[in-house]
Amino acid sequence: MIAAGLATLPLAAAGEVGEGFFHERSSETLPCQATSKLFCFDWARENIGSFGTPTMQHLELVAISVLVGFAIAFALALLAHRRRWLQPPLLAATGVLYTVPSIAFFFLLLPITGLGRDSVIVALSAYTLQIIYRNTLAGLANVPDAVRDAARGMGLTDRQILWRVELPLATPEIVAGLRIATVSTVAIATLAVLASGGGLGVKIYAGGNLTFKTSIVIAGAIAIAMAIAFDLLLLGIQRLATPWRRAAEA
Amino acid sequence: MTATIPALPPLASFGGAIEFIFEPQSSSVTGGRKVGGFDQAVELALNQLELTLLALAVSMVVALPLGLYLGHRGSGELLAVGLGNAGRAIPELALIAFMAAAIGVGWRNVTIALAVLGIPPILTNAFVGIRQVDRAPVDAARGMGMSELGILLRVELPLAVPTVMAGIRGATIAIVATATIAPLAGVLTLGDFIINRNVYGADGLLAGGILVALLALALEFTLAALQRALTSKGLKVSAA
Numbered sequence: 054m055i056a057a058g059l060a061t062l063p064l065a066a067a068g069e070v071g072e073g074f075f076h077e078r079s080s081e082t083l084p085c086q087a088t089s090k091l092f093c094f095d096w097a098r099e100n101i102g103s104f105g106t107p108t109m110q111h112l113e114l115v116a117i118s119v120l121v122g123f124a125i126a127f128a129l130a131l132l133a134h135r136r137r138w139l140q141p142p143l144l145a146a147t148g149v150l151y152t153v154p155s156i157a158f159f160f161l162l163l164p165i166t167g168l169g170r171d172s173v174i175v176a177l178s179a180y181t182l183q184i185i186y187r188n189t190l191a192g193l194a195n196v197p198d199a200v201r202d203a204a205r206g207m208g209l210t211d212r213q214i215l216w217r218v219e220l221p222l223a224t225p226e227i228v229a230g231l232r233i234a235t236v237s238t239v240a241i242a243t244l245a246v247l248a249s250g251g252g253l254g255v256k257i258y259a260g261g262n263l264t265f266k267t268s269i270v271i272a273g274a275i276a277i278a279m280a281i282a283f284d285l286l287l288l289g290i291q292r293l294a295t296p297w298r299r300a301a302e303a
Numbered sequence: 304m305t306a307t308i309p310a311l312p313p314l315a316s317f318g319g320a321i322e323f324i325f326e327p328q329s330s331s332v333t334g335g336r337k338v339g340g341f342d343q344a345v346e347l348a349l350n351q352l353e354l355t356l357l358a359l360a361v362s363m364v365v366a367l368p369l370g371l372y373l374g375h376r377g378s379g380e381l382l383a384v385g386l387g388n389a390g391r392a393i394p395e396l397a398l399i400a401f402m403a404a405a406i407g408v409g410w411r412n413v414t415i416a417l418a419v420l421g422i423p424p425i426l427t428n429a430f431v432g433i434r435q436v437d438r439a440p441v442d443a444a445r446g447m448g449m450s451e452l453g454i455l456l457r458v459e460l461p462l463a464v465p466t467v468m469a470g471i472r473g474a475t476i477a478i479v480a481t482a483t484i485a486p487l488a489g490v491l492t493l494g495d496f497i498i499n500r501n502v503y504g505a506d507g508l509l510a511g512g513i514l515v516a517l518l519a520l521a522l523e524f525t526l527a528a529l530q531r532a533l534t535s536k537g538l539k540v541s542a543a
Contacts, residue, residue, distance in 0.1 A: 091405060152523045153516040154480030160497060160512030163315045236391045243396035247497060257400045266404045273397030280392035
């Protein structure tokens, strides 16, 4: 299924490499396809179904990447919270992974995982690490000392303080990091098509053809809608996980 | 799928990619003309750097004054912060593709598209940076008779340098990364090695990845050094 996500990548970007590219257009041409209109409703009506699989692939890429990124970043943050000396090197390491553009990362993995979904997931997870790591660590650091002291005074162990006091209080910052990471990942995952990783990019860059605006507009709109949906979902989870904040607001 | 799919390139090797960067390789589709090599790599890298700096300059010209002004006034939070959040959701590939298909290819249009990506982080961080400045020194400056512009530029901005620079760095990373796909819109950058892979082959693909990564890291290190140079000594002491 993923292999089907391979689009013809070459595109006549530069005149000198114009020949040698081939693209076949789908079946018959609709009247509004020939014009340069921004949006061809007839085409959209007929082809909307073909966006299903790329959308699901996209969803999958983002969900897996963010979950993997979260698991690693969360563990690193807990470790660094205990062992302060780890903080500068971990910040630097995740910083490098954040800075290397995902599109470059896809191909750096070429000798290791090859082209395809695995490389995309590794690269996107690596991208999310720093955002989640920093926010988690900041959330833990922002827990007031008085709260920690009170917990200790009540006889809680370090582990209990972490899971029952510090992490719940840090939840808003952790979720804020997750939201930033997820929304960015939805956007960046459109580039997965260049690494044969499928996703909505397939409908933007399909058929070696960049000139068909309707498909670009629909795929772009789905990506933006997906980012908003993830954002609201995470916000909802945060509200459910921190009922005391709602009480404080009221 | 509507497209015929070219065969997957064979697995590239780092050795082959390094060779590709320094020595032109023969290609099967260019009719004997060699591709890659140091000269082409440098030329494409400089193109990408130029495009990045150009787009960054445009986004700074638009976003910095606005962000600083709104931050100083303390109004427009919805615009400044909301735009920053919305900006993250812009799908890079769709943006460049739409720009190329609907408005046209070429340097000017790609620069505008990339600047669109740079504006939100710069605007948000400029706003937040100025807003977070302690009110006491600002009141003191006002009490001493400083003009509002003087307060903004000589009191608030120096204190907000770390946050403002973080926004510029974020914008730079987003712009340089997306400049990689500029060849889709007719501007040849290092991404040409990636996008026109049937010309450059698997080694070119990996070489493109390496070069883009190095360019992004070099920019980030340069801006980090610039940030350290711009941050006043007093701030560094208090942070330590």
